[in-house]
Amino acid sequence: MSQTSLIARMALAATPVLALAATPASAQQAQPAAGTNVPPVAAAPVPGEMELAQLIWSTMVAIEHANASGNYTVLRDTAATGFQINNDPAKLAQIFAGLRSTRIDLSTTLVTAPRYTAPPRQLRPDVFQVQGYFPLRPRTVVFDLAFQWQNGRWRLFGVSVEPRVMLDQAEGAKPAAK
Template identity: 55%
Template sequence: MVIRITSDDRKIPGRLAPVFFLTLAILFSSGQPVRAQTAEPPVSSQPVPNGLELSKLIWSTMAAVDHANQSGNYSVLRDNAAPGFQLLNNPARLSEIFAGLRASRFDLSNSLLLAPTYSAAPAVVEDNVIRVQGAFGLRPTAISFDLYYQWVEGKWRLYGVSIGQESIANIQPEAAPRR
């Protein structure tokens, strides 16, 4: 089962209409959000984080979702996210969204044991919004992710999240982040 949380086409001036989704499937869905094509690729006024900084962002997100799932309290996850995420997701709604993942007892803390493997290079999808895709190659079941971060008040903050389980055989790195 795949559940996607979207902004219902609400527009935030000067920002991408936030796409917030969570994959609650046993196998990670390959469906991608539809984006308008532009003549020039988006440019961020902030450099895309790389190496350890990028890994720390991802580990922090995985730990925050894991702690929220364990406690049933999604306030900290929400409060540390970007304003658009906060606007569309109160703690009760996040609890509903993550109910399937929580019920599966999927241990996200195992992701903290490994460096992430990227299925695509981190990319700017809009000014000050980056997308990071990949997995943690745990055996026999990997943890896949598709994360969005927005540069807000001097730091990258969670803007969208997709987390799922995937067979390790399906994990094929395509590109590594710039060093």
């Protein structure tokens, strides 16, 4: 996968799967005018280890269900507004076609904890990115995900998922880049 930022990269590719969101002006939160008595918007809570794993697992399962059914509506509708605006279900079906063709069962990611290749990083005050993989055999599942804090919860903002062959089967080995 390219070293280009997940959010900055707007080109869509079949493999690795990459679906992104742009933040439209209408989706940005308005700040109160100076001198008003309106409290500031609550800061997004930083997800803990378990919540982070749950976000990643739920994303993998949502993609698996969408791939199995051919219906990307739920994946889209549970994502952040910018993601929804930029990715209708037909476009998501097209984006995930390459991943679907690999016939990988993403529900197997539920049997192991995700491993991180870098600590989660804030891209903006309301968006963070997490990169890592699930050490499955014979193909590991590499992910690059972004989540946006919206309406009191983290929602999918950007996604890249790619199955890769693990060259070194030793415990703790990182997946080989394509």
